[in-house]
Amino acid sequence: MASNLPLQLPAGVSDLLPPEAAALRQLEQRLLNCFRSWGYQEVMTPTFEFATTFQAGSPAGEEGALYKFIDRQGRVLALRPEMTAPIARLVATSLRRRELPLRLGYSARVFRYEEPQAGRRREFHQAGVELIGAGGVAGDVEIIALAVESLAQAGLEDFRLGLGQVAVTKGVLQDLALPPEAVAGIKSALASKDLVALERIYDEYHLEGERRRRLELLATIHGGREALEEARACFGRTAAAASLAELSRVWEALGAAGLEKWLFIDLGILRDFDYYTGIVFEGYVPGLGAPVCGGGRYDGLLAQFGYPCPATGFALGLERLLLARGETAPASLAGGYLVAGRDLAALLKRARELRSKGTAVVLDGESRSRQEAAARAAARGLNLEWIGE
Amino acid sequence: MVTNLLTLALPKGKLGQDALQLLQAAGLPVEGVATEARQLTFTFPAPGIRYLICRPTDVPTYVEYGAADLGIVGKDTLAEAGADVFELVDLGFGYCRFVVAAPRERWEEAGRSLENLLAGSRRVATKFPRVAASFFQERGLPVEIIKLHGNIELAPRAGLADLIVDIVSTGRTLKENDLVEVAPIFSSTARLIANRVSYRINYRRLTSVVEALKRAAGQGGEKIATTN
Incomplete structure (x- = not known):
């Protein structure tokens, strides 16, 4: 019979069948356990809030990205596009009296009106942490080290974390003293590694010699300790020097902790330039066209909620992590039982006994014979327990 | 199967033929590669290079999704695709x-x-x-x-x-x-584009190819452009 109801889903959302759902839950638990082991406590915020809460946050909360609706009082609400702004609101209100630093973790579905493509959905699952009230190198080192451990806990073997420092770019641009439209063009070209657009800007604004070299280096510097040396040589006497020294200290500390093999420096990693204030990073996996994780320092956000305070954090995309791993956990009830027979009371009693030992039990009061029940158990990969004659 | 290949997406047609000329000028292997043939993949195991021959409008998609590390595509196609890729070099041909x-x-x-x-x-x-x-x-x-x-x-x-x-x-x-x-x-002219993740995690490998193409475009770009 034909259905009168729509059988397809809107673009950018999907159902998770048992194997995918099991894999996602398993991954979520591993990440939350990892966060907990570092002292991060889980918080949960509403699925929707006033739209202005999100507009204070990262570009994920920009007008075009929000799913908005209006309540009966005419106020504009929105589904959350990310978790950092709601957590900032939570800290500035309910947790305001708590001693800093605060270590908070989460796992939640978020909603963004994006063009759906590989690993980019309109509804997706994020897990992450926010370290509130820890400024400077120690906070950055902790967050980056936790990001590395989270990716390892997620079951990825071959991943890299790229570190950038938006304050270096801001310092270099400040020294160049260019008109605002040129600065906007450079920011945009650097963020999207549009080296062709950068060339045009060099020509248009007659950027030559040392000034041009600095911008070229911002766009192309990449590597480990040697990249930092190169940056120091070029930016050592600019407004970027202090933030570069900070990045060097973070790199040294992470290297001393044995994490260097997962890391590289790329000053072209800017993420959301105007939102982040210091060190930023992204996690990459070969073969996946988009980052699996991203974060950084956003010292200006909490002030917008009336609680000036340094903060840093990161988020991982769970669907992207599963895509990167390339396999799903079998949603089997391995080691479970099919308890079958005609005496329903006896079935329920036996099932309760087995479940109390932590075993999954499926009831079958429909099979008319042991053979029929055995076939059903085999089809589900379960052990059979037949109760009756 | 050859792993660790650097994959380049090339467009079919005139732009692809010009791209092959440039790749050859840059010292990359192109023997037997044809953008109009039935065969759609060409692999050179020793230098670790693979070419995918795609419809021009599909090149940005292959690169954005990470199925190709690099691609050569007209800026016209790239602008229309709105793909999230890195645009590295103006190759100067296909005006x-x-x-x-x-x-x-x-x-x-x-x-x-x-x-x-x-x-x-x-x-x-x-x-x-x-x-x-x-x-x-x-x-x-x-x-x-x-x-x-x-x-x-x-x-x-x-x-x-x-x-x-x-x-x-x-x-x-x-x-x-x-x-x-x-x-x-x-x-619009032809552009060299890169997948944003590949570019960052295979930086050394990609930049050696990028620099070779940049040099070849600087020397031979004009020559190729006149074949349009």
Whole structure:
């Protein structure tokens, strides 16, 4: 019979069948356990809030990205596009009296009106942490080290974390003293590694010699300790020097902790330039066209909620992590039982006994014979327990 | 299976042939690679290079999704795709221009003013709705975009649209259909693009190829451009 109801889903959302759902839950638990082991406590915020809460946050909360609706009082609400702004609101209100630093973790579905493509959905699952009230190198080192451990806990073997420092770019641009439209063009070209657009800007604004070299280096510097040396040589006497020294200290500390093999420096990693204030990073996996994780320092956000305070954090995309791993956990009830027979009371009693030992039990009061029940158990990969004659 | 291959997406057709010339000039292996053949993948295990031969409009998609590390594509196609990729080098060949065009008679009647031309009906036919929409939006000109898949110059004749947005190289097709260029949008040449993740985690490997292509484009770009 034909259905009168729509059988397809809107673009950018999907159902998770048992194997995918099991894999996602398993991954979520591993990440939350990892966060907990570092002292991060889980918080949960509403699925929707006033739209202005999100507009204070990262570009994920920009007008075009929000799913908005209006309540009966005419106020504009929105589904959350990310978790950092709601957590900032939570800290500035309910947790305001708590001693800093605060270590908070989460796992939640978020909603963004994006063009759906590989690993980019309109509804997706994020897990992450926010370290509130820890400024400077120690906070950055902790967050980056936790990001590395989270990716390892997620079951990825071959991943890299790229570190950038938006304050270096801001310092270099400040020294160049260019008109605002040129600065906007450079920011945009650097963020999207549009080296062709950068060339045009060099020509248009007659950027030559040392000034041009600095911008070229911002766009192309990449590597480990040697990249930092190169940056120091070029930016050592600019407004970027202090933030570069900070990045060097973070790199040294992470290297001393044995994490260097997962890391590289790329000053072209800017993420959301105007939102982040210091060190930023992204996690990459070969073969996946988009980052699996991203974060950084956003010292200006909490002030917008009336609680000036340094903060840093990161988020991982769970669907992207599963895509990167390339396999799903079998949603089997391995080691479970099919308890079958005609005496329903006896079935329920036996099932309760087995479940109390932590075993999954499926009831079958429909099979008319042991053979029929055995076939059903085999089809589900379960052990059979037949109760009756 | 050969692992650790650097994969380059190349467009079929004229642009692909010019790209092969450039790759050869850059010292990359291209023996036996043909952009018009039935075979769509060509692998060179020793240098670890693989080519994917795609429809031009698919090159940005292969690169964005990470199925290819690098790609060669016209800026016209790239602008329309809106793909999240890194644009690394202007390769200098495959020159064409995006323009707004209108029937000559209508253009004269409108006093050669785009605003006057759009005062009546406002339908624009194009193969490039993203590029067209952004051009008119930036100028605050409300239009209705009609997406077609080819022979755009037919739309004004058939009364389907008042204006077209299309790419021109010589302008001959416009002339033959009594259309005139009423506004330039931008010029397009072939670009070298990279997947944003590959570029960062295979940086050394990719930049050696990028630099070789940049040098070859600097020396041979003009020569290739004249073959258009």
